[in-house]
Amino acid sequence: MDAENTSSPSPSGLTSPILVLGATSLIGEHLLTRLNALGTTPISLSRRPPSDDICWVDGDLADPNLADELPPVATVFSLSPIWLLPQALPALKARGMVRLVAFSSTSRFTKQDSPDASERAVAKSLADAEAAVEAFCAAHGVAWTILRPTLIYLEGRDGNVSRLAGLIRRFKVLPLSGQGEGLRQPVHADDLAGGAIAAAQAPAARDKAYDLVGGETLTYRVMAERIYAGLGRRPAILPLPAWLFRLLLTLAKPFYPGATATMGDRMAQNLTFDDSSARADFGWAPRDFRPRF
Structure with missing residues (x-):
């Protein structure tokens, strides 16, 4: 009808x-x-x-x-x-x-x-x-x-930028796979x-x-630095070899639901x-x- x-x-x-x-x-x-x-x-x-x-x-x-x-x-x-x-x-x-x-x-x-x-x-x-x-x-x-x-992103509510902010609050240091040179446009x-x-x-x-x-188009690392700034914190970013980051991600799964190995790989990719x-x-x-x- x-x-x-x-x-x-x-x-x-x-x-x-x-x-x-x-x-x-x-x-x-x-x-x-x-x-x-x-x-x-x-x-x-x-x-x-x-x-x-x-x-x-x-x-x-x-x-x-x-x-x-x-x-x-x-x-x-x-x-x-x-x-x-x-x-x-x-x-x-x-x-x-x-x-x-x-x-x-x-x-x-x-x-x-x-x-x-x-x-x-x-x-x-x-x-x-x-x-x-x-x-x-x-x-x-x-x-x-x-x-x-x-x-x-929406401060405090999204599952990407705000999730990174939550990890920074909890662990202070944010590890990256490699140098985090992949480009992003949040x-x-x-x-x-x-x-x-x-x-x-x-x-x-x-x-x-x-x-x-x-x-803006910015690297994953700069995006992370801006998140630190938004929290009023000095950046504490730890670049890791890709294999070590994958291992860390596996160990962190209980704290980071939905984490996959490809997440680390994408830190070096331009999206x-x-x-x-x-x-x-x-x-x-x-x-x-x-x-x-």
Whole structure:
């Protein structure tokens, strides 16, 4: 059943009603704050919505009856893992979706040739989901934009930069595999929230995918030094031979869940991308990497 055509321009220039999927993610809080500041009232979907907030809907992207749980929608921001999105697209379209901005990840490219099978599986899931989203939207007249961030951070909450900060607090010294010369482009969650809104507003961003990077390209070691600075500490970085770092990582697994040997190997790899098309099409202008904890 198709939703009635109840869409209309909002003060922000976005087409309302607006639905946010994955609003409890790192980007979600900042996206909701920015949308409310623009004079919009977005609806958020969650399996565990706040009980006292009428702007949240109790629902699951995997629910075959999802369309029955949703209000009418026009613009959808998807912050959930993109591989969960294709199965929900028919329900979103049935409720009126005409514009979709969905987050994927540059891991689609950086992990596709990883020696770790689980990482290769993640890369394939990302690529397959992107293709499914593009195909569905093209077939059903939905304008889409896919955003692929690099290393996302949000002080105290992410599993990358903030995890390193936690290790520094606990052990004082941060070991590196080799000299940590691989290049990184960490990007703040709030910048991604602003970028998503800008992309949704920009006609040039329709039916395109973008790699979104932070405001600086810096080595893994310099990134670590900036984390020390954000903690108000003097850097204490210990370069180790790759074999010794792998051994240390194995011993540290109880304190560092999810650690793999490939994490050390990647410290020497350049994981960089070009964001020039995003800067040209919707004014992408992220901050430099200066975290504060």
